Amino acid sequence: MKLRDIAHSRAGDKGDIANISVIAYAPGDYALLVERVTAERVAAHFAALATGPVRRYEMPLIGALNFVLEGALGGGVTRALRLDAHGKSLSSLMLDLEI
Amino acid sequence: MGSTMKTLRIGAGAGYSGDRIEPAVELAERGGLDYLVFECLAERTIALAQQARLRDPDAGFDPLLAARMRAVLPICARNRVKIVTNMGAANPAAAARATRDIAREMGLRGLKVAAVTGDDVLDWLRARDVGLDNGRTLAALGDSVISANAYIGAAPIVEALRRGADVVITGRAADPALFMAPLIAEFGWAMDDWGRLGRGALVGHLLECAGQITGGYFADPGFKDVADLARLGFPIGEVTPDGDLVVTKVEGSGGAVTARTVKEQLLYEIHDPAAYLQPDVAADFxxxxxxxxxxxxxxVTGGAGAPKSGLLKASVGYLDSYIGEGQISYAGPNARARAQLALDIVRERLALTGAPVRETRFELIGVNALHGESGPRAEPYEARLRVVARTDSLAQARRIGDEVETLYTNGPAGGGGAWKSAREVVAVASALIPVAAVRAVVAIEEAA
Structure with missing residues (x-):
């Protein structure tokens, strides 16, 4: 099963740090997200793009996780050479995670 | 008004500088609003605006200010909707004069337009050589520094509203503060009422990107369908005196406000949800x-807050480098192999000709430009080569696109649609400074 089957996501930028939310469609799937979508798994999934550590924040009341990826934006939105300097499309890579 | 008011209705008329104009007109006409807020100032925009102001002392504010004001001012005046915006960018005083002139021209006599200034902290920073988040110092950046602006809080906007301003125009202010100020002014919130200020920050955070909470930036066909995005309605926040919020939009407008759209925006650009640091409060979502x-x-309920840090974030804009880029497309059988051959040719050409570059990317749009080699690999029907490099001069940057363009007559078969660009890069770094470094000033212009 892909993460996209049970969750949706949005990515945001601040300097060279990306944040990517993972939100359960059904509240009952939140526990599965907590179990399967760990900071370690996300760090491995984004290894080719993010240089820094990954932190995970839990939001049980809205059934969501928030991932913060340091060094994920090619040096920062305002100077990166990347086509998607904001990392807006990183949410789609997140949802491609096999869980 | 004031404490007798049950809820305050605040509309978000723009989520960025270039945003659509009609949704704000719809909000002003049919939103039953008390306030209309336009958030139009991205991190780097103010540095570009400062460059414009240096060339022309009456320039340096948002290029769409006049168009937006002409579209909404008469409606807002008729419906008694006040406007708050950061469209002042690097020159709020000039923006206020321009808005006053538009009001006069449109017959809106007596309209009061306030400019909030004081966010420019370049002199303060230069005198102290503060360290920046990119590991450098202001002194190390030397003459390349263009601007430094602090994210100011709600207080000067509140002052402008209490002095009777119909329109308040700021430069750099914390985005949520644009929404918090009307709440503080109308409900009389104390500036140490951390819970309410925290909820106010949540209101501002949710509304500031406009269409991003009403179904924009959300649709994924078959998974998350949203109707009528071409007529997307922008959000209205109905806020209680305690700071609780209902998000809605004008009936009949496009888009949707659902728990899902709100949750995506709740976490947008958030790091630790328990510590969203603002000039006026450490908000807890x-x-x-x-x-x-x-x-x-x-x-939306349950927002909270803790005492503010006493520090403000300041953004420093500086001339960083130049970026040159070239693209060309290949299609049909073997498209990827020809595009890859083309990439290899450009790479070798840049080496052969000794083109000075600091950093490069060689990639294929449609194959690996966004996420590298992550994800499944299928043979694409089309592939677009992209070569991009960082250089020390504009002339060096132009070399990159020129070299890609030569693939027309010198590269693999069937390349088409070549495109090139070369640009100066104004980058932004940030610093934390004490609140005392900023002395905000409110000046009010009246349309005669």
Whole structure:
């Protein structure tokens, strides 16, 4: 099963740090997200793009996780050479995670 | 007004500088609003605006200010809707004069337009050589520094509103502060009422990107369908005196307000949800609750706050480098192999000709430009080569696109649609400075 089957996501930028939310469609799937979508798994999934550590924040009341990826934006939105300097499309890579 | 008011209705008329104009007109006409807020100032925009101001002392504010004001000012004046915006960018005083002139021209006599200035902290920073988040110092950046502006809080906007301003125009201010100020002014919140200020920050955070909470930036066909995005309605926040919020939009407008759209925006650009640091409060969104209470009506409660840090974030804009880029497309059988051959040719050409570059990317749009080699690999029907490099001069940057363009007559078969660009890069770094470094000033212009 892909993460996209049970969750949706949005990515945001601040300097060279990306944040990517993972939100359960059904509240009952939140526990599965907590179990399967760990900071370690996300760090491995984004290894080719993010240089820094990954932190995970839990939001049980809205059934969501928030991932913060340091060094994920090619040096920062305002100077990166990347086509998607904001990392807006990183949410789609997140949802491609096999869980 | 004031304490007798049950809820305040605040509309978000723009989520960025270039945003659509009609949704704000729809909000002003049919939103039943008390306030209309336009958030139009991205991190780097103010540095570009400062460059414009250096060339022309009456320039340096948002290029769409006149168009937006002409579209909404008469309607807002008629419906008694006040406007708050950061479209002043690097020159709020000139923006206020321009807005006053538009009001006069449109017959809106007596309209009061306030400019909030004081966010420019370049002199303060230069005198102290503060360290920046990119590991450098202001002194090390030397003459390349263009601007430094602090994210100011709600207080000067509140002052402008209390002095009777109909329109308040700021430069750099914390985005949520644009929304918090009307709440503080109308409900009389104390500036150490951390819980309410925290909820106010949540209101501002949710509304500031406009269409991003009403179904924009959300649709994924078959998974998350949203109707009528071409007529997307922008959000209205109905806020109680305690700071609880219902997000909604004008009936009949496109898009949707659902628990899902609100949750995505709740976490947008957030790091630790329990510590969203603002000039006026350390807001805590970690126990927020989101519930659908009707069609296109979502209630948000549970926001909280703790005392502010006493520090402000300041953004420093500086001339960083130049970027040159070239693209060309290949299609049909073997498209990827020809595009890859083309990439290899450009790479070798740049080496052969000794083109000075600091950093390069060689990639294929449609194959690996966004996420590298992540994800499944299928043979694409089309592939677009992209070569991009950082250089020390504009002339060096132009070399990159020129070299890609030569693939027309010198590269693999069937390349088409070549495109090139070369640009100066104004980058932004940030610093933390004490609140005392900023002395905000409010000046009011009246349309005669």
């Amino acid at each position: 970690s126990r927020a609750r989101v519930e659908e209470i009707g069609r296109d009506r979502v209630r």
